[in-house]
Amino acid sequence: MRFGEVQGVLLVRYRGTVVVTLKETIFDPQGEAVKNSLVAMGFSSVTKVRMGKHIIVYLEALNEEEAREKLADMARRLLANPVTETYEISLVEVPD
Amino acid sequence: MTVTVRFGVVVFPGSNCDSDVYHVIRDVLGQPVDYVWHEETDVSKYQCIVLPGGFSYGDYLRAGALARFSPVMRGVEEYAHDGGLVLGICNGFQILLESGLLPGAMLPNDCLEFRCGWVNLRVDNVDTPFTLEYHRGEVVRMPIAHHEGNYVLEKDPLEAVKKHCGITFTYVDESGRPTRDSNPNGALLNIAGIVNERGNVLGMMPHPERCSEEVLGGADGLRVFRSVVRYYS
Numbered sequence: 001m002r003f004g005e006v007q008g009v010l011l012v013r014y015r016g017t018v019v020v021t022l023k024e025t026i027f028d029p030q031g032e033a034v035k036n037s038l039v040a041m042g043f044s045s046v047t048k049v050r051m052g053k054h055i056i057v058y059l060e061a062l063n064e065e066e067a068r069e070k071l072a073d074m075a076r077r078l079l080a081n082p083v084t085e086t087y088e089i090s091l092v093e094v095p096d
Numbered sequence: 097m098t099v100t101v102r103f104g105v106v107v108f109p110g111s112n113c114d115s116d117v118y119h120v121i122r123d124v125l126g127q128p129v130d131y132v133w134h135e136e137t138d139v140s141k142y143q144c145i146v147l148p149g150g151f152s153y154g155d156y157l158r159a160g161a162l163a164r165f166s167p168v169m170r171g172v173e174e175y176a177h178d179g180g181l182v183l184g185i186c187n188g189f190q191i192l193l194e195s196g197l198l199p200g201a202m203l204p205n206d207c208l209e210f211r212c213g214w215v216n217l218r219v220d221n222v223d224t225p226f227t228l229e230y231h232r233g234e235v236v237r238m239p240i241a242h243h244e245g246n247y248v249l250e251k252d253p254l255e256a257v258k259k260h261c262g263i264t265f266t267y268v269d270e271s272g273r274p275t276r277d278s279n280p281n282g283a284l285l286n287i288a289g290i291v292n293e294r295g296n297v298l299g300m301m302p303h304p305e306r307c308s309e310e311v312l313g314g315a316d317g318l319r320v321f322r323s324v325v326r327y328y329s
Binding site for chain 1: 158165201203206249
């Protein structure tokens with residue numbers, strides 16, 4: 001934790017992770033190609049592969065709730081495309 | 097009567113078809129044209145804005161996703177809402193989708209390859225300011241060059257697009273049929289280009305600027321730009 005520079009407010013530093021994947025209803029040719037390769041290698045138990053993006057965002061916020069809201073806003077407006085993608089957010093507090 | 101139609105070609109970091117569009121408008125079409133840098137915010141002095149192809153912002157995150165938030169797009173969005181003509185080609189189409197000026201999204205081509213070559217297109221809507229010089233159902237040839245051209249749209253917005261005849265260009269075979277083999281990227285209903293309900297914003301994956309002179313193998317694309325001039329005549 002550290003003191004914020006502007007208003008003297010205590011801000012907490014977080015490492016947020018946003019995982020963006022294609023909606024289940026959207027065909028994922030990349031995932032399909034990787035699945036086929038895995039099966040061809042002998043991993044015959046693989047039934048499905050879905051590809052996505054793993055985005056790490058460091059941010060400061062008053063608390064976890066605010067950090068989560070900010071991340072969700074980023075995900076909605078930029079990190080994921082709502083037409084084709086969904087996202088999941090996770091957060092951990094990190095030292096300075 | 098000869099009309100003057102002033103075009104603006106937006107240049108994002110990573111645009112690479114801007115010079116081609118500029119050349120066609122100035123040297124082939126004979127109309128005034130300016131480059132519009134992505135930091136400009138007012139595009140209201142132009143009669144038509146072109147978002148050219150390329151790899152704006154390196155296609156980072158998703159094609160068109162970062163360009164959508166550049167300063168010029170605020171001006172372009174305002175301009176489009178005021179009825180200004182906006183033509184998005186390839187990456188420009190992707191930017192129009194990301195900005196919500198057109199519905200839908202692009203996925204990587206279903207073949208997972210960058211597709212580069214000539215395609216046959218059927219012109220389905222000739223009532224737009226960009227297609228006045230075509231005949232309905234006409235099959236034309238234009239080049240494509242993209243990795244994310246696999247157009248998707250959910251059921252309800254698709255019905256809305258169909259209702260206003262928004263599907264403007266369709267990938268077809270030589271006889272005008274939208275077959276699986278004539279679809280280079282897996283796009284829904286072989287869609288290659290759509291126009292918004294108002295008719296002032298068109299996005300298309302093929303490159304009309306690359307086929308505006310016979311010396312380049314065909315001139316079917318020139319009619320997109322000529323249509324805009326005719327629209328103002």
